[in-house]
Structures are given as C-alpha cells and as structure tokens.
Amino acid sequence: MKISTLFNESKPIISFEIFPPKQTTSIESIYSTIDALAPLSPDFISVTYGAGGSTQGKTVQIASLLKNQYNITPLAHLTCVGGSKESMDQILDELEREGVHNILALRGDLPEGSSLGDFSYASDLIKYIKQRDSFDVAAACYPEKHIEALTLEEDIKHLQYKVDCGAELLISQLFFDNDAFYKWRENVRSQGIHTPIVAGIMPITSGKQLERMVTLCGASIPASIQNLIKAYNHNAQALKEAGIAYATMQIIDLLASGVDGIHLYTMNQADIAKRIMENIRGINYAVRTKRA
Numbered sequence: 001m002k003i004s005t006l007f008n009e010s011k012p013i014i015s016f017e018i019f020p021p022k023q024t025t026s027i028e029s030i031y032s033t034i035d036a037l038a039p040l041s042p043d044f045i046s047v048t049y050g051a052g053g054s055t056q057g058k059t060v061q062i063a064s065l066l067k068n069q070y071n072i073t074p075l076a077h078l079t080c081v082g083g084s085k086e087s088m089d090q091i092l093d094e095l096e097r098e099g100v101h102n103i104l105a106l107r108g109d110l111p112e113g114s115s116l117g118d119f120s121y122a123s124d125l126i127k128y129i130k131q132r133d134s135f136d137v138a139a140a141c142y143p144e145k146h147i148e149a150l151t152l153e154e155d156i157k158h159l160q161y162k163v164d165c166g167a168e169l170l171i172s173q174l175f176f177d178n179d180a181f182y183k184w185r186e187n188v189r190s191q192g193i194h195t196p197i198v199a200g201i202m203p204i205t206s207g208k209q210l211e212r213m214v215t216l217c218g219a220s221i222p223a224s225i226q227n228l229i230k231a232y233n234h235n236a237q238a239l240k241e242a243g244i245a246y247a248t249m250q251i252i253d254l255l256a257s258g259v260d261g262i263h264l265y266t267m268n269q270a271d272i273a274k275r276i277m278e279n280i281r282g283i284n285y286a287v288r289t290k291r292a
C-alpha cells in the first residue's frame, strides 16, 4: 500500500520506527521485534538507514520482510548525503524489485570533511525519486527547527520546497513539548503547507538516551521532563514507567488536537510500544481534521 492512501481515512494513523541490527548482529534478531510489533497493527513501519554506515543494505531487506512476510506497509528511510545518482538508482531498483513503494527521503547528517555527492539537500533526492512513478515520498520536518537552520521561518521555507518537489507526508523530529508543536503546525499551515504531518514521539527510557538524542536533534526539554529525570534516573524501571506515562499523555493530547498521526520511535523496544498502544486503545479514534 502507498502511504498517501492512508490519509483518505478520517482517523489518525499510528506508525512505528525501527532500526536495522548492527553489522555484527544477524538480520534474524529483528524478527522478535517485528513479531511483537505486528499484532499492534501499525498503519506502517519505517526502517532507518545508516547514512554512510554499515547497516545500509539491511534497510531494504527489512522493508521487504515487513511487506512480504508480515504484510505490513513498509516505509524505507533513504539518505542521500555523499551518495551518487548511480548509488541511489541501485537502491531504488532494489526497492522496486522488492515491492517497497514508500520512501522517507532524507539528506542525512553531514559527515565532517566529506563531500556532499550528487545531492545537496533532501529536496534534491525527492525530485530524483519522483522521476519514477513507483514511490510515495515522505520527508522529515522539525517543530523546533532543524539544528543547522538559522530561523524557524527559513526552515519552513525549505520544508515548503520539499513539499513542492513531491513529498506527500511529513514526519516530525521527536519533541517533548506539545505546545511548541502546535505553534509550529499553525505556522506551517498558515504558510499554505497542507500535507499530512505525523508527530514523532519518543518515550524516554534513560537519562543518557535523552541526552544523546537532544544533542543530536536539539529538541528542548520541558521542566516536567527534567523533573522526571531528576526523580527517577537512579531507578531504571521507574524511569521507564514515567517515560511510558509521559509519552502516553503527549499522544492523548495530540490525538485530541486532531493530529494527522503519531509516529512512535520504538528504539526496537516492542514492549514499550505495546504498553503505549494499550494505554491509548479506544481513544485513537479522535476525528482528524480533514484538510483541503
């Protein structure tokens, strides 16, 4: 199924992100994660792509597995930084062969000192993919602006261009402050971007993980999260429970606001995804505002 068709329905969609196992781990280790996520009936599962890394080949393999063995709609991430048109063609051909028709087109983080390759921005990759008829394309968006962007306005202008190039769905960077998301969404809509936006939610499971993510993506940490970390960081189980509760509250509030969808960054921790899905069972039917 192509992801754009998911938004014909008037209910919010729920999707998950997983990542391929490290090179030293066999591909089979992902089976138990998918086995546990599949019964939660996500609308799609996205599979990350290690820019310049060693797990790249596994993204296509896992996306194919999702589609062909689990009958789950896959969304394959693809980064273009440092890549050539030939290398992108090779992956696009593989995805077509495997029947994977959804791609999250990304630039990737800039590796220090190396060149950009044939593509400077995600928009270049989106345009390139859209020369073929085979793919629906999603793009990343940043409610608290991308870390390199000078201003939010400039970042939204670049987002508009990604939509103009053919992005049919926007998936947000993780955030912990729903009010910041709502303010940004209003801004985006007022600029005439009406593409569905799926809100990226990552349950906190450790203080270290939070620190790493925030350094990477620049998400702000509200005082309520800082309090959770201060109170429960010494007790892994307590922090995990608090993280599940916080993510649940964020999602309930987002659903009530008529969000187009929720994208759960599972970190391959299916037990946490399961707990959250149980918590929101019965309330994920808030009617999504139909957009022109």
Ligand code: FAD
Pocket: 047, 048, 049, 050, 051, 077, 078, 079, 104, 105, 106, 107, 108, 109, 110, 120, 121, 122, 123, 140, 141, 146, 147, 148, 149, 154, 155, 158, 161, 162, 171, 172, 173, 174, 200
């Ligand atoms: P772009 O859209 O190209 O934007 C990058 C920066 O350039 C922004 O500051 C933007 O404002 C600016 N810009 C864009 N267009 C122009 C222009 N025409 N002129 C001037 N400036 C411009 N990384 C991975 O390596 N693998 C993954 O699987 C992965 N998955 C992700 C999933 C999601 C949902 C998100 C939000 C991020 C993901 N990332 C992943 C991280 C992503 O690669 C980084 O955030 C990267 O730094 C930017 O990628 P982008 O596609 O948003 O880039």
